[in-house]
Amino acid sequence: MIRPYVLAETNWEHLKDEKIELAILPWGATEAHNYHLPYGTDNYQVQSMAESAAGVSWEKGRKVMVLPTIPFGVNTGQSDIYLDMNLNPSTQLVILKDLVTVLNRQGIKKLLLFNGHGGNNFKPIIRELGLLFPDMFISFCFFPPMFDKSKYFKEEGDHADEMETSLMLYLRPDLVLSKEKWGSGSAKKFRIKAYNEGWAWAERQWSKVSSDTGIGNPEFATTDKGERFFNDVCAKLDDLFCSLCDADLEDLYI
Numbered sequence: 001m002i003r004p005y006v007l008a009e010t011n012w013e014h015l016k017d018e019k020i021e022l023a024i025l026p027w028g029a030t031e032a033h034n035y036h037l038p039y040g041t042d043n044y045q046v047q048s049m050a051e052s053a054a055g056v057s058w059e060k061g062r063k064v065m066v067l068p069t070i071p072f073g074v075n076t077g078q079s080d081i082y083l084d085m086n087l088n089p090s091t092q093l094v095i096l097k098d099l100v101t102v103l104n105r106q107g108i109k110k111l112l113l114f115n116g117h118g119g120n121n122f123k124p125i126i127r128e129l130g131l132l133f134p135d136m137f138i139s140f141c142f143f144p145p146m147f148d149k150s151k152y153f154k155e156e157g158d159h160a161d162e163m164e165t166s167l168m169l170y171l172r173p174d175l176v177l178s179k180e181k182w183g184s185g186s187a188k189k190f191r192i193k194a195y196n197e198g199w200a201w202a203e204r205q206w207s208k209v210s211s212d213t214g215i216g217n218p219e220f221a222t223t224d225k226g227e228r229f230f231n232d233v234c235a236k237l238d239d240l241f242c243s244l245c246d247a248d249l250e251d252l253y254i
Contacts (some may be wrong), residue, residue, distance in 0.1 A: 005058040006051055008068050021063040021245040022110045023103055026050045029073030029117035030085040034160035034185055034214030036177035037168055039083065041160070043071045046116030048171050049143060049230065053237035060238075062245040065108075070095070073117040078206040081213060093125050097132065104133050110244055113140035114237075118158060137249050141240065143233050152229045157216010161185055163229065165218035170226030182219070183212025 004010045004018075026049075028042035038044070047069045054064045074092070078084040087095075096113075103111055113122050122140040129138055144163065153162040160183075168176050188209045194200035206213065 003051065003055065005054045005064050006066050019063060020065045020108050022112060022241060023065050023067055023108050024050050024054060024112050024114055024241070025067045025099070026069040026114045026116065027073065027120055027122075028069055028071055029075060029119065030071050030083075031073075031075050031078060031117075032081055032084060032213040033164065034183045034212050034218065036179075036182045036218070037160050037165060038172070038175045040071065041164055041168055042073070042116040043069050044172055044175075045164070045167055046114050046143070049116075049233055049237060050114050052230075053234040053241060056234070056238040057241040057245070060242060062242050064241050064245065067099075074119040074121070077119070077203045078213075080207050089121065089125065092120070092122075093128060096125060096129060100129055100133055100136060100138065104136055109136050109249060110247070111136065111138045112240070112244060113138070115140055115142045118142075118144075135249075137244075137247075137252075139244075141237075143237075146233055146236055147229070149229075152225055154220045155217040157185055157214075157218075159185075159210075159216060160214035160218060161216025162218050162221045162225070163216075165221035166223070166226030167230060168226070169221060169223040170230055173223065183214050185210070185212065185214035185216045185218055187215040 002009050002011070004014050026046035028046050030039050030043070032039060033041045050066045054066045057064045072085045072087045074089055075084045075086040076088070079086065100111060115122060126138050126140065149163055153166065155162045157163065165176070189196050190202070195202050209215070
């Protein structure tokens, strides 16, 4: 069945008389995720979440449109990992400038970037786009911090961990290797304490901190955990989508 809120599926017959209020751009990455998860893990996650939440918002009468997922992200710290694909932040800016130009010209003044990859940092890009397109409202969200993950998952992690493995067991179990293939996801930390405490930052060279490309133990991942987390994320996204559609850009602050 054609979903009218998914641009890749809908058609001109539907859109020629439509007026979209909010464009949603899922943005992921193509990179190794431990031994057992597909390179497109981030893309499967953000696309599924955006489309599921948008379907609920559409049924509530909100005119949302999910754009095709951008499948490449910033992977500058993984340049030596085979076929991890990289888009530099400057390239992301160029891509977004072109896409925002289209939306702005066609009267779609609200754009939400739905990010699924920790290496993507959209804050400086959105600041620059805001100067170029002052009548646009551009924002982003990143789904892993949306909830306290300890309420869903036993082990901490940030890449191919229990959370991502659970999500993929729910979304695409056909692409998850059998459990005996799962790496431990153990990772080294910086010797410099400030970087581990979070108030200073340096990029990690991935191949030197992880032997299997994972960071976080996936051992306790289950389909049920993935389903619960997915559904809660989508419910929260639906609320955000509806709030953005309803927002008056001339009256955003209280």
